[in-house]
Amino acid sequence: MKEKNCGVVLFYSNSAAIRAEKVTLEAGLAVKLIPVPRNLSSDCGVALRFDWDDRAEVEKLLEATDVPFNSICRI
Amino acid sequence: MIYLDNAATSWPKPPAVAEAMVRFLEQVGASPGRSSHRLSVEAGRIIYQVREDLAKLFNCPDPLHIVFGLNATEALNLALQGYLRPGDQVITSSMEHNSVMRPLRALEKRGVELTVLPCSGEGFLEPGLIEEAIRPNTVMIVLNHASNVIGTLLPVREAGRIARRNGLLLLVDAAQTAGAYPIDMERQNIDLLAFTGHKSLLGPQGTGGLCIGPRVDLERLEPLKRGGTGSRSKFEEQPDFLPDMCESGTLNAVGLAGLGAGVRFVLAQGLTSIRHHEARLTQRLIDGLRSIPGLTVYGSGDAHQQTATISFNIEGLLPSEVGLRLDEGYEIMCRVGLHCAPAAHKTIGTFPQGTVRFSLSLFNTEQDVEAAVDAVVKIAQEGKASAPYQSQCPLLG
Numbered sequence: 001m002k003e004k005n006c007g008v009v010l011f012y013s014n015s016a017a018i019r020a021e022k023v024t025l026e027a028g029l030a031v032k033l034i035p036v037p038r039n040l041s042s043d044c045g046v047a048l049r050f051d052w053d054d055r056a057e058v059e060k061l062l063e064a065t066d067v068p069f070n071s072i073c074r075i
Numbered sequence: 076m077i078y079l080d081n082a083a084t085s086w087p088k089p090p091a092v093a094e095a096m097v098r099f100l101e102q103v104g105a106s107p108g109r110s111s112h113r114l115s116v117e118a119g120r121i122i123y124q125v126r127e128d129l130a131k132l133f134n135c136p137d138p139l140h141i142v143f144g145l146n147a148t149e150a151l152n153l154a155l156q157g158y159l160r161p162g163d164q165v166i167t168s169s170m171e172h173n174s175v176m177r178p179l180r181a182l183e184k185r186g187v188e189l190t191v192l193p194c195s196g197e198g199f200l201e202p203g204l205i206e207e208a209i210r211p212n213t214v215m216i217v218l219n220h221a222s223n224v225i226g227t228l229l230p231v232r233e234a235g236r237i238a239r240r241n242g243l244l245l246l247v248d249a250a251q252t253a254g255a256y257p258i259d260m261e262r263q264n265i266d267l268l269a270f271t272g273h274k275s276l277l278g279p280q281g282t283g284g285l286c287i288g289p290r291v292d293l294e295r296l297e298p299l300k301r302g303g304t305g306s307r308s309k310f311e312e313q314p315d316f317l318p319d320m321c322e323s324g325t326l327n328a329v330g331l332a333g334l335g336a337g338v339r340f341v342l343a344q345g346l347t348s349i350r351h352h353e354a355r356l357t358q359r360l361i362d363g364l365r366s367i368p369g370l371t372v373y374g375s376g377d378a379h380q381q382t383a384t385i386s387f388n389i390e391g392l393l394p395s396e397v398g399l400r401l402d403e404g405y406e407i408m409c410r411v412g413l414h415c416a417p418a419a420h421k422t423i424g425t426f427p428q429g430t431v432r433f434s435l436s437l438f439n440t441e442q443d444v445e446a447a448v449d450a451v452v453k454i455a456q457e458g459k460a461s462a463p464y465q466s467q468c469p470l471l472g
Contacts, residue, residue, distance in 0.1 A: 013314070033111070044108075044306045
């Protein structure tokens with residue numbers, strides 16, 4: 001996954017980030033929990049990095065599985 | 076050695092529990108939910124999985140609404156002290172453990188109105204009494220799912236229906252039933268479920284928590300503790316979302332790793348099979364004890380109306396003397412006395428002397444039960460004449 005074509009999901013709670021990782025991995029998406037990029041403010045220390053092409057699917061999955069998240073940003 | 080003190084702490088544990096704890100200490104070790112390196116994330120994953128496994132076991136609608144703490148006592152204190160305010164009325168039963176009674180008595184001094192419903196001598200609660208006790212300011216019904224003294228099951232399902240019909244919250248103390256008896260938060264209308272990890276969930280001591288249902292007003296729920304959560308770190312105010320708002324300070328991650336293994340063991344065994352085994356042994360134990368002359372066995376006598384916890388007394392002997400003889404003469408471990416539930420003992424008529432309590436787990440066998448009954452037969456036959464501890468005690472005359 002190239003950094004330049006990635007997005008991150010920011011979360012309020014670390015527990016929600018872990019759940020988001022589980023849900024997206026189970027759906028077969030290529031994701032990784034990374035430290036929140038310094039230029040982005042967030043409530044929790046980890047963010048879920050994903051391929052920007054999967055943006056719609058990631059958002060849909062998180063909403064369908066009731067994972068609370070803060071925002072989605074391109075990095 | 077026969078361990079019959081599972082209502083206090085279950086033992087032994089499935090080997091997977093210690094293995095998960097060793098694996099955590101040797102290979103993971105880090106703080107969950109704090110740093111963002113791989114070990115911290117892995118610790119977070121291990122703990123999140125425990126939330127999911129518990130949510131499955133209890134049919135809790137949201138795994139993120141399970142907050143971890145030390146035990147059921149801490150969870151009950153969070154629910155009671157965190158939710159009730161002066162002027163509120165709360166309804167409970169006369170079979171409660173002090174983990175419910177003591178916080179409620181303290182809240183009563185601060186202006187919470189407390190109604191304690193009387194139970195029968197066998198520990199049963201007539202659900203109609205709950206409905207009759209409801210007033211305009213009633214906020215919550217608090218019941219233990221089963222007595223820690225005599226195992227009698229309380230009518231949680233009926234209480235849930237009453238709570239829902241009247242717009243009240245139902246808080247269930249599942250210390251004695253989580254992992255041993257089916258619990259379904261949605262079907263039983265349980266809004267707050269307090270559990271401990273170290274009994275029938277087969278985890279280590281120092282693990283437990285509170286499952287918080289969707290009808291609980293989070294704005295009203297005050298955390299017991301405030302502090303670091305690894306989230307909203309630039310703010311000096313406590314987060315207002317679960318589980319973080321009620322999980323300040325580093326969790327007992329190694330303990331929760333063990334709890335997860337215990338819960339998965341329970342899920343793999345299946346509650347039906349665990350319950351079947353325990354009920355069969357319980358009935359055998361009840362029947363065996365009831366056949367002994369000079370013995371009083373408390374409770375209904377019907378294993379299907381209780382957990383695997385049985386209390387009894389031998390005529391002419393103090394519970395403490397019986398416990399000492401069981402340990403020294405037969406290597407049988409049990410608990411004697413009041414079991415932290417004075418109200419329950421007043422209800423069943425054993426206050427203040429208490430009872431001898433045998434409590435089984437899924438690891439006990441028919442041989443254990445037979446050996447325990449045989450030991451009690453012998454102790455009852457020997458009687459007071461050979462009770463050196465008791466006869467030497469000046470306080471007893």
